[in-house]
Amino acid sequence: MHVHFLDPYKPRASLIHAFDPRVKLVLAVAFILAVALTPIGAWPVYVLLFAVILSVVMLSELGVGYVLKRSALALPFVLAAVPILFTANGVPLLTVPVGPWTLTITVEGVQRFVTILLKSWLSIQMAIVLAASTPFPQLLVAMRAVRMPRLIVAIVGLMWRYLFVMVDEVLRLLRARTARSGDPGLPGVRIGGSLAWRARVTGGMAGNLLVRSFDRGERIYAAMAARGYDGEVRAFPLPPIPMGQRLILGVGLAVLLLLVLLGYLV
Amino acid sequence: MDYALKIEHLGFAYGDGHVALRDVSLAVQPGEKVALVGPNGAGKSTLMLHMNGILQPGSGSVTICGLLVDDKALGKVRARVGLVFQDPDDQLFSPTVFDDVAFGPIYQGFSEKEVRARVDRALAAVQMCDYISRVSHHLSVGEKKRIAIATVLSMDPEILVLDEPTAGLDPRARRGLITLLRTLPQTMLISTHDLRMVAELLPRTVVMDHGAVVADRPTGEVLADAALLEAHGLEL
Numbered sequence: 289m290h291v292h293f294l295d296p297y298k299p300r301a302s303l304i305h306a307f308d309p310r311v312k313l314v315l316a317v318a319f320i321l322a323v324a325l326t327p328i329g330a331w332p333v334y335v336l337l338f339a340v341i342l343s344v345v346m347l348s349e350l351g352v353g354y355v356l357k358r359s360a361l362a363l364p365f366v367l368a369a370v371p372i373l374f375t376a377n378g379v380p381l382l383t384v385p386v387g388p389w390t391l392t393i394t395v396e397g398v399q400r401f402v403t404i405l406l407k408s409w410l411s412i413q414m415a416i417v418l419a420a421s422t423p424f425p426q427l428l429v430a431m432r433a434v435r436m437p438r439l440i441v442a443i444v445g446l447m448w449r450y451l452f453v454m455v456d457e458v459l460r461l462l463r464a465r466t467a468r469s470g471d472p473g474l475p476g477v478r479i480g481g482s483l484a485w486r487a488r489v490t491g492g493m494a495g496n497l498l499v500r501s502f503d504r505g506e507r508i509y510a511a512m513a514a515r516g517y518d519g520e521v522r523a524f525p526l527p528p529i530p531m532g533q534r535l536i537l538g539v540g541l542a543v544l545l546l547l548v549l550l551g552y553l554v
Numbered sequence: 555m556d557y558a559l560k561i562e563h564l565g566f567a568y569g570d571g572h573v574a575l576r577d578v579s580l581a582v583q584p585g586e587k588v589a590l591v592g593p594n595g596a597g598k599s600t601l602m603l604h605m606n607g608i609l610q611p612g613s614g615s616v617t618i619c620g621l622l623v624d625d626k627a628l629g630k631v632r633a634r635v636g637l638v639f640q641d642p643d644d645q646l647f648s649p650t651v652f653d654d655v656a657f658g659p660i661y662q663g664f665s666e667k668e669v670r671a672r673v674d675r676a677l678a679a680v681q682m683c684d685y686i687s688r689v690s691h692h693l694s695v696g697e698k699k700r701i702a703i704a705t706v707l708s709m710d711p712e713i714l715v716l717d718e719p720t721a722g723l724d725p726r727a728r729r730g731l732i733t734l735l736r737t738l739p740q741t742m743l744i745s746t747h748d749l750r751m752v753a754e755l756l757p758r759t760v761v762m763d764h765g766a767v768v769a770d771r772p773t774g775e776v777l778a779d780a781a782l783l784e785a786h787g788l789e790l
Binding site for chain 1: 603606608628629630631632633634636637639641643644645646647648649653657658660661662663664691705706709
């Protein structure tokens with residue numbers, strides 16, 4: 289029993305997939321940075337940034353629907369920005385009485401909130417395209433190639449590797465529980481046990497998982513150390529980035545810079 | 555004829571398209587002890603997961619004690635079939651031995667008195683009564699295997715389905731487990747690579763390979779058929 293649904297990589301024969309992972313990583317991070325730096329309420333620039341990500345999605349052949357669906361994952365995190373609606377100073381728009389208090393929504397608050405919503409949505413789409421068009425190991429190599437600290441790359445890499453192992457372990461625990469969840473078929477007997485008991489069983493399972501993960505961590509470290517692990521992700525050296533892709537990298541960065549500047553002009 | 559287990563033309567493919575079972579048919583009578591042998595990846599474990607309704611047939615049907623395994627009958631089927639996984643760490647998910655052995659009966663809604671009685675009986679059957687308040691995590695593999703069997707015995711199943719019960723055991727623990735299995739009266743289906751145990755314990759052998767049943771004969775005949783064993787990667 290294995291989990292595949294977590295792996296976001298979708299093999300396609302697209303232009304984006306064929307790009308050097310370093311170019312993709314740098315451009316994706318630059319895009320997210322550009323989105324973050326664009327000032328609040330610069331709506332025309334958001335439209336342009338959306339046009340950029342939309343073209344990238346179409347070039348990647350992942351399907352606009354697929355990316356939009358996955359980008360919905362970002363929505364719950366936007367809830368964290370809700371207080372901004374009420375805390376920003378400015379022209380009052382709406383007053384909501386909540387018990388003894390009154391909350392005032394301001395025009396500036398709404399502007400900021402919508403900005404955050406759009407920014408996170410644009411950023412997550414780029415992250416989705418990056419993860420779906422680049423095999424994870426290549427991404428790790430690219431991270432090292434652009435001088436990301438090796439401790440961080442190692443943590444990301446090991447987390448990725450053992451996330452699957454842990455999810456498999458959870459699935460096996462759940463399967464063992466299911467296998468013993470029987471119904472004797474006696475009339476008048478309620479099956480399933482009490483809520484408190486089930487909560488305790490689940491707590492026990494979580495505890496078990498924690499203890500086993502510790503044990504596994506120690507075994508893994510011992511096995512890694514035994515093979516001379518020193519924290520470095522090793523791979524064959526990447527080939528030099530072809531001239532065409534260097535050009536695209538340069539143009540891409542310039543376009544993003546212009547878009548951010550445009551945001552401060554409008 | 556009432557069968558304890560009847561599988562008819564069972565076919566199953568995993569979500570990624572890998573075909574694990576092709577047209578498997580098998581009938582086991584109450585009290586019969588059957589070995590399921592074959593190389594890794596032959597489909598033995600997949601077949602076992604069907605006997606408990608954890609996997610549902612892609613085609614064909616599985617009937618347990620006259621109950622067709624489908625969504626409605628799942629609970630009743632699971633009460634009748636005790637499935638013991640290969641890795642006892644999968645089987646034992648509670649903090650203490652008692653909690654694990656008591657899981658099945660508590661889930662089934664029995665009274666506390668009945669649950670305690672069942673736990674005592676199950677642990678007595680595997681000779682592990684002294685371990686009732688031990689922490690499962692600290693036991694040896696052989697001890698864990700016994701507790702894993704107790705966790706399904708406490709449910710009073712009619713059929714025991716065991717996946718590789720002797721794998722990873724030292725000779726003494728293996729011998730103890732074989733002796734234990736010999737004392738259990740339930741209908742038994744054991745998936746294993748341990749053909750010496752099969753010869754000792756199980757009168758009937760089903761050989762699987764590439765998701766299909768390739769032989770279903772008395773154990774003596776199968777073990778004497780060198781060509782068959784050779785063709786399906788088995789060794790005595």
